[in-house]
Amino acid sequence: MTDVLNTAARPDIAGEPHAIVERPAVMLYTRLRKSPYFWKSRACGAACYSVYNHTYHPRHYGDPVGEYWALLDGVTIWDVGVERQLEISGPDAFDFTNMLVPRDLTKCEVGQCKYVFITAPDGGIVNDPVLLRLEENRFWLSLADSDVGLWTMGLAHAGGWNVHIAEADVAPLQVQGPRSKEVLRDLFGDGVLDVPYYRMREFTVDGMRVVVSRTGYSGEVGYELYLRDASRDAERLWDAVWQAGQPYGMRPIGPCHMRRIEAGMLAYGCDITLDTNPLEVGYDYRWMVDLDQEADFIGKEALTRARSEGISRLMVGVEISGEPLGTYNDGSMIEPFDVYAGSDTPVGRVTSACRSPRLERNIGLAMVPIGLSELGTPLQIHTPSGMREGTVVEKPFIDPRKETPKR
Numbered sequence: 001m002t003d004v005l006n007t008a009a010r011p012d013i014a015g016e017p018h019a020i021v022e023r024p025a026v027m028l029y030t031r032l033r034k035s036p037y038f039w040k041s042r043a044c045g046a047a048c049y050s051v052y053n054h055t056y057h058p059r060h061y062g063d064p065v066g067e068y069w070a071l072l073d074g075v076t077i078w079d080v081g082v083e084r085q086l087e088i089s090g091p092d093a094f095d096f097t098n099m100l101v102p103r104d105l106t107k108c109e110v111g112q113c114k115y116v117f118i119t120a121p122d123g124g125i126v127n128d129p130v131l132l133r134l135e136e137n138r139f140w141l142s143l144a145d146s147d148v149g150l151w152t153m154g155l156a157h158a159g160g161w162n163v164h165i166a167e168a169d170v171a172p173l174q175v176q177g178p179r180s181k182e183v184l185r186d187l188f189g190d191g192v193l194d195v196p197y198y199r200m201r202e203f204t205v206d207g208m209r210v211v212v213s214r215t216g217y218s219g220e221v222g223y224e225l226y227l228r229d230a231s232r233d234a235e236r237l238w239d240a241v242w243q244a245g246q247p248y249g250m251r252p253i254g255p256c257h258m259r260r261i262e263a264g265m266l267a268y269g270c271d272i273t274l275d276t277n278p279l280e281v282g283y284d285y286r287w288m289v290d291l292d293q294e295a296d297f298i299g300k301e302a303l304t305r306a307r308s309e310g311i312s313r314l315m316v317g318v319e320i321s322g323e324p325l326g327t328y329n330d331g332s333m334i335e336p337f338d339v340y341a342g343s344d345t346p347v348g349r350v351t352s353a354c355r356s357p358r359l360e361r362n363i364g365l366a367m368v369p370i371g372l373s374e375l376g377t378p379l380q381i382h383t384p385s386g387m388r389e390g391t392v393v394e395k396p397f398i399d400p401r402k403e404t405p406k407r
Helices: 038-043 064-073 092-098 148-159 180-188 192-193 230-248 257-262 301-311
Strands: 003-006 017-020 027-029 048-052 055-060 076-079 085-089 112-116 126-129 128-136 138-142 165-168 170-176 199-204 208-213 222-226 313-320 338-340 348-356 361-369 378-383 387-393
Touching: 003 170, 038 055, 038 230, 064 076, 076 230, 085 092, 085 148, 085 170, 092 138, 126 148, 126 338, 128 208, 128 361, 138 222, 148 165, 148 257, 170 180, 170 230, 170 348, 180 192, 180 199, 180 208, 180 230, 192 199, 199 378, 208 230, 257 348, 257 361, 313 348, 313 378, 361 378
Parallel strands: none
Antiparallel strands: 003 048, 048 055, 076 170, 085 138, 085 165, 112 128, 128 138, 170 222, 199 208, 208 222, 313 361, 313 387, 338 348, 338 378, 348 361, 378 387
């Protein structure tokens, strides 16, 4: 994601609404939208914004390293209203949604969440949402940054599927960090502690209906709060969560890329795009891509062929020598982090990189030829400050079995 707005430099970004779009609720928005939590997160001191899903997204609040430690040591609140909730319902909703993703959704129960890829016919990644199964034939896709709504509407029309596709009037907040359980318990009662990892339940607080899931983009213990009727109740929910979080030192933060890189978590638009497929980024057919399921899905033929023939490149973890690279580099800089292997021609690219405060090393994710993917392989990496030595290392860099968020 590219930083597009610094509120200190440009405080007024309101703009005039120019369109009304029919949804489950009528919503006003400009070409660049605001999250339902926009004014609350801005009042908390959001210092820099990105645009994500055509929506302003708080990147950080002025101190990304401090936010990192707050996530690890306490509890944090994130405005993630940019994650549009695409609702798919109707008689064909299960079969249609099962066609969209390579995971076998017969293994997804009502009340369960799944991290999924949405794939193109050539196996490329259209999006990587969290899927929530609310009913037998009702799903939410909590979207990363791409226009999946248009993709699914086109597929439904062309295929004659009996489904209804709309953006739900739902907006998530994330509450992440080791003290998030205490905050959620005070807010919703002891029952919220019974929600298992990657499961969800609906709760009510002060008349507001909230679907609470044990998910998040942090690699830490955390929850996502999917507020129904968000266009009406978003500011009230923010206030309720903020008040519940004060005894525990709650802090507002943006997406903590240092922590997600440590966890080996992918970001759409830099680590994964339409030009990458799930096998290349390390998600093979035994988990995220079920090529042996009976049902067909978009991209199945291409990914079956890729499994049979083998892939030519692979995403790996890298350590990068030298001075700190900063809190986040997303591969979209004017001088990209090209990877070399003893010649003047780049052979790959670092897609995400940062200085890990805990490891006190520069780490990143890189796409390299399969012949250079073995652990310990030396690389040369071009950075904005010059050429540096790199080494292929194991990822995730911290908590490789991902036990922390399951606690």
